[in-house]
Amino acid sequence: MQEVIGLFPTPFMRVHGALGRELVAGLVKHFGAMAEQANNSSPNLSHTETLRPRDSPLLVEAATLITPQLADFGALLFGERLGWSLKEMWVNVLDTGGRQAMHNHANSFISGVVYLTPTHPEARTVFMKSPGGVDFAFKNDHQGVANGPYNADKWVSPVPRPGDLVLFPSYLMHAVPPNPGERRISMAFNAIPTRLDSWGYAIGFSG
Numbered sequence: 001m002q003e004v005i006g007l008f009p010t011p012f013m014r015v016h017g018a019l020g021r022e023l024v025a026g027l028v029k030h031f032g033a034m035a036e037q038a039n040n041s042s043p044n045l046s047h048t049e050t051l052r053p054r055d056s057p058l059l060v061e062a063a064t065l066i067t068p069q070l071a072d073f074g075a076l077l078f079g080e081r082l083g084w085s086l087k088e089m090w091v092n093v094l095d096t097g098g099r100q101a102m103h104n105h106a107n108s109f110i111s112g113v114v115y116l117t118p119t120h121p122e123a124r125t126v127f128m129k130s131p132g133g134v135d136f137a138f139k140n141d142h143q144g145v146a147n148g149p150y151n152a153d154k155w156v157s158p159v160p161r162p163g164d165l166v167l168f169p170s171y172l173m174h175a176v177p178p179n180p181g182e183r184r185i186s187m188a189f190n191a192i193p194t195r196l197d198s199w200g201y202a203i204g205f206s207g
Contacts, residue, residue, distance in 0.1 A: 006149065010169065011076045012127070014158070015069055018165035019062060019114055026058050027091070028116050032185055035093040044098030044179075048091040059089060062114070062187070066165065070110055070191050073167045077109070083194035084110070085206075091116075094123065094184040100176035102128060108170040108190035115160040120181025125166070128154045128173040 019027075031048055039045035053063040063086050070084035087108055094100070105111040113125065145151070157166065168174070170190060195204040 010172065011073065012157075012172075013069065013073045013076075013167040015165040015167075016161070017163045018065055018069065019163045021163065023058065023061055023065075024114075024116050024163045027062065027114075027187060028185055030056065030058055031091040031187070032093060032116075035091055035185075039098075039100070041101040042098045044095040045100060046093050051089045051091075053086055053089070062089075066112070066114070066189070069165060069167060070112075073110055074193060077169060078193070078196070082196075084191050085194065087190045087192050089187060089189040092186050092188060094176065094179050094186075096180065096182065097178055098184075099178045102173055102175040104130075104173050105170040105190050108192055110167055110191040111170040111172075112165060112167040112189050112191070114163070114165050114187045114189075116162055116185040116187060117183065118162060118181075119160050119184050120179055121159050123176055123179035123181060123184055124159055125157045126154050126175050126177060127157065127168070128175070130171070130173050 031051075034048045035046040037047045037049060039047065051059060053059045066086065067084060070086075071081050074084055075081045092100070140151075149155075160166070192205040195202055197203075
């Protein structure tokens, strides 16, 4: 009898409707017009400056809803329910034709995205294997290959609805393909635990 075991899987958490309609509408109205920082790789993508929850009651409300989800996801990553804080937040405005280049998030442990407007199916967030991993030097890659979780180079996330939240390890590479649809607004963030303890060698974080 065969048994296939997925070794060391990478967790990805999706929370439907994590933020309510009124809060989502408030975030879009307040911060959508504040995304004035141009993206380096796409002229049709802009961002707000780095925000902290204390900068707006809307962000305080959002952080209050997101933080319990961080504790749940952090327990998957570290095997313990830890205290978590949102270190930074920012709003992305992706207009028609805009894209987000492949990247990950430094100086954090959990990253996430809250989708604030509808997303065109072709502009879903794509997650990739990190370059220079442990793949074979020669791949089997042609039209007849059936891609699955053990041989795929990328994974396209499900189409989100406004208010949906996703969480993932900050090291995970991700990107957004060119957006053929209408303006797509999202709020991204990074989070850190209050402390980590490795057999008595403890380190605390503040942000």
